[in-house]
Amino acid sequence: MANWVQITPNFPPVVCGVGDYSAGLAAALGNLGTGVTTLVANENPISQPGRSLHGARSSRALCDALRDTGARVAIVHFSGYGYAPRGLCHWLVEGLRGWKATQTDARIITIFHEVYATGPIWRTSFWTSHPQRRIARALCEITDRGFVSSGVGSDQLRRIGASLSCDVLAVFSNVGEPAEVTPLSRRSARAVVFGGRGQRAEVYHAIARNPQKTAQLLSNLQIDRLLDIGPRMPLPERIGECPVDALGTLPAEEVSRILVDCRLGLLHYPMDRMTKSGIAAAYFSHGLLTANTGTAGGAASNLKEGVQYSSLDRLVAHCPDLQSVADAGHAWYQQHGVAAAAEIIRNSIA
Structure with a gap:
């Protein structure tokens, strides 16, 4: 079985849409013969091979944790606010960059659940939008394959001048998929x-x-x-x-x-x-x-x-x-x- 690693802000039983998504994806990849180790930024993973960074927000801690998994493919579930206050998760990009520099065959798949926030001038999101854009653009530069969850995400990446081309990958149900439904x-x-x-x-x-x-x-x-x-x-x-x-x-x-x-x-x-x-x-x-x-x-x-x-x-x-x-x-x-x-x-x- 191939071994991949994924980085996610949270993981069940913590209530978090991105965490639920990462749990469902790991199980589905396992069914296809690809084992996934989960690195959780904020909480301990439950019933899933992996470890927690316990909110360290350290590029070195992330780089070491990625290297310890022995994986050559990393899935990044990107939503800036999940990784740092105000979405300013520079440590995430730097940790990934450091890991990739030490692994000649390392590959990064980024799923952009969010790209960057916007807002009126009186909101913090207005003032943090530009550094968030720089972080997203830097992540694109080290990403080998990217996905967004809507066409709006693709538009945002184009506006920041990202060279990465991302396909739209619709989110799936986090509460199951019944085999049959009735009228x-x-x-x-x-x-x-x-x-x-x-x-x-x-x-x-x-x-x-x-x-x-x-x-x-x-x-x-x-x-x-x-x-x-x-x-x-x-x-x-x-x-x-x-x-x-x-x-x-x-x-x-x-x-x-x-x-x-x-x-x-x-x-x-x-x-x-x-x-x-x-x-x-x-x-x-x-x-x-x-x-x-x-x-x-x-x-x-x-x-x-x-x-x-x-x-x-x-x-x-x-x-x-x-x-x-x-x-x-x-x-x-x-x-x-x-x-x-x-x-x-x-x-x-x-």
């Missing part, structure tokens, strides 16, 4: 809002701005209850005539069991970034009708509103064949699940 009509009359506090809050804010449209959609699908899954937060008691049940944070297996029996999944996400939404991936993989209450951004290149998912406006005003939309989302996911991602990544290093 919407045979599921419980439930809708679900799933994710972190901020993501779910955006859904409820959008619902509050469009109460009549939301009520109409829930009525069209004969929804009689809305399930809320994620960290505790203030929630409305009802959406229209539907009571809201707060289920809290649940294990991935339990989330999967609930999703596969729900009809409708609600999220709020920029449309041009839908391929990087783990929530959307979870809904698609479980065969739900996915409704995006967000309207910002243009269409993603291979994931289109009105085809694999739908806006709130379209679902209410145009009454599309809801099962066809759910089926299209599920079919799209079959080409973008964890096994497909692992194979693409493995084959990217010839």
Whole structure:
């Protein structure tokens, strides 16, 4: 079995989308005959060969840890804020550079979960954006193969003058991929809002701005209850005539069991970034009708509103064949699940 190493900010059971992604990818690569040792920047890995850097944020510590694994291929899960305050993770790039300099056949695969942050002038992200861009550009210079999770990431890399060409690799579901899904009509009359506090809050804010449209959609699908899954937060008691049940944070297996029996999944996400939404991936993989209450951004290149998912406006005003939309989302996911991602990544290093 080939031995690779991956660097990730966190790892389960720590709640972290990038950590969940790295855990799923390591398992899928293992199924393909590529063993993966995990180096975790901030926490000890659980049930995974590897070690923790315990937040040392030291280029020397990283270089030594990489060399100790004996691996010749390193996967870097890049999201600057996961590695350093304000996303200024110079130590990560310098450690990788040092390791590569001592291994003549070393190869680096970088998955850009984020590239750099932006913001208005009164936000810290405005002032740290330029050093974050320099870090991303430096990482590109030592990377042999790169991936981004959306076309927006590709655009950001082009804007900073990165020479690295990165393919879009959609994120996969972190809560499982059921072998079979049932039609919407045979599921419980439930809708679900799933994710972190901020993501779910955006859904409820959008619902509050469009109460009549939301009520109409829930009525069209004969929804009689809305399930809320994620960290505790203030929630409305009802959406229209539907009571809201707060289920809290649940294990991935339990989330999967609930999703596969729900009809409708609600999220709020920029449309041009839908391929990087783990929530959307979870809904698609479980065969739900996915409704995006967000309207910002243009269409993603291979994931289109009105085809694999739908806006709130379209679902209410145009009454599309809801099962066809759910089926299209599920079919799209079959080409973008964890096994497909692992194979693409493995084959990217010839």
